[in-house]
Amino acid sequence: MELGRKLVQLVVALLTNGYWGFPVTRTIYQGPLKVVCSPGLNCFSCPAATTYCPIGALQQLMMSLRLNLENARYFFGWYVLGCIGVVGAFLGRLVCGWACPFGFIQELLHKIPSRKFSVPRPLRFVKYFILLFFVILLPLLVVSEYGLGEPWFCKYICPAGTLEAGLPLLWLQPNLRNTIGLLFYGKLIILLFFVGWSILASRPFCRVACPLGAFYALFSRARLVKLQLDPVKCTQCEACHRVCPMGVKFNESPDDAECITCLACMDRACKFDAISLTVGGIPLRSGELSKVVTEKSR
Ligand code: SF4
């Protein structure tokens, strides 16, 4: 199943970044697909991006909300909220595990051989702060004389934007290099920090800083597709915790907001058939390892 997940991650990354004419046109794709909301974090300004980023769109919504209201334009971007709301209600953070290009990049970086470290659990709350302040409140409340806000997360933090858009656009449009300033160097430092951290620890940006992960995490209890624990079969051996890329103790917290439904615990750790994948509470499949153990013990 891990190979299947990697294939899905690759296909989604290629589909959401499927415009390969950019080395010739030297600009970003602006065709009809650009009205489609990407499920994962994928910068709108990436030259190859065929879709738009839900966090970028959410900020745009917040930035212009006051101006729209003042001018009696009651357009609130329900489409953006609807898209990520529906995806979140069905899948929650399964999107992070299967359909986020930036999550995929971090997983590949983590394969580089090095000493590995855990991410301190309390740091997971930082991403809720980033969602609330940098994506919602600051773009809404800090406005120019014309009543427009700024995209605080994209402008000051997003390492996916620097990697997928900032650096490629500097390569494609040399005249932009004259405009580089402190802001760009600051974002480059944030990108390099997360690249280095991803080699040493599993998915640090997803666990600590991603506002989209924070948004999808709000659906962790209510989402339709999720893993369930059978407390009768669970022996508390904690093998699930040892393989989890997000540091979840599944046996203690089966609805954990950090779970990205990568299925590693179900397929590669639990020998006791205590974990199953369910849709709306109906079991869809259980672990491959438990079937092997059951076969051998016959
Ligand atoms: S709890 Fe299981 S499915 Fe969830 S992230 Fe950890 S290993 Fe993956």
Ligand code: SF4
């Ligand atoms: S690996 Fe299975 S049996 Fe062991 S603690 Fe996790 S859920 Fe329980």
